[in-house]
Amino acid sequence: MSINYEETANKIKLLAHPERLRILDVVRREPECVCHLTSLLGKLQPYVSQQLSLLRKAGIIEDEKDGLNVYYRLADEKIAVWLDDILGEAIGEHSKISQHKKLIACPCPKCETETEMMTESVFAR
Amino acid sequence: MSINYEETANKIKLLAHPERLRILDVVRREPECVCHLTSLLGKLQPYVSQQLSLLRKAGIIEDEKDGLNVYYRLADEKIAVWLDDILGEAIGEHSKISQHKKLIACPCPKCETETEMMTESVFAR
């Protein structure tokens, strides 16, 4: 039962990146599509897809296709606990996320639905 | 209370390294001197000092000088918890450590003393 430091370090390495951390901080709350994450991060779409690809290949996140959109979520509960340790508990911050959803310009169906439900006055489209 | 992803990533980055992880896995159990860590890692002393320097400057470990020797330990309990999450609990593996101590060729006073009798740590107060 000895520790493989090499392997452990490689796993952590993927989390040691600001944009990837931010992606994980979002998708640990609920699955989000690429266009949504792109808007949130303020980066170009290919860049975001690359980070997602790294996380996906490492088994940290999973993707689920829905038509044109691809939604990403955490691959398992162990990673959620990991993120809780690193970023703090994710519970109780959903309102903050919802606010984000209103602010960003994301054309995905999920966002449109949520925007209709939650925002009436401030941001008309 | 929003998260600084940049800062968080930089902290994690230091842990995402096999030799540094190994150093931390040793010193989280009890303080060890540089010559001891050098023997354990099987690397050159300047290399080990470099890694220690990085960890020290980031506030992850602390040093305490005792004559010629410099002993390193974790800087605070929060980091110990962090390492427990990453490497597993450190409890109950002291015998393994002691064994290591006999096997490696470390000339520091602490090692010499410990092979004779299990004495208290340098940091004991």
Added chain:
DNA sequence: TGACAATATGAATAAAATTGAATATACTAA
């Protein structure tokens, strides 16, 4: 089918981390 929209991949370059080697510093003892 063709056009379009969302996402993915690959290649080139820029930036940063890793490492080894030479050398410097600090402490002790004679």
Added chain:
DNA sequence: TTAGTATATTCAATTTTATTCATATTGTCA
């Protein structure tokens, strides 16, 4: 003081990682 031992620092070469951009793929709908 000088010699010897433990540790630290600096620098340059190499390797790895980050980032951008152009382009490819995939799914939808008229």
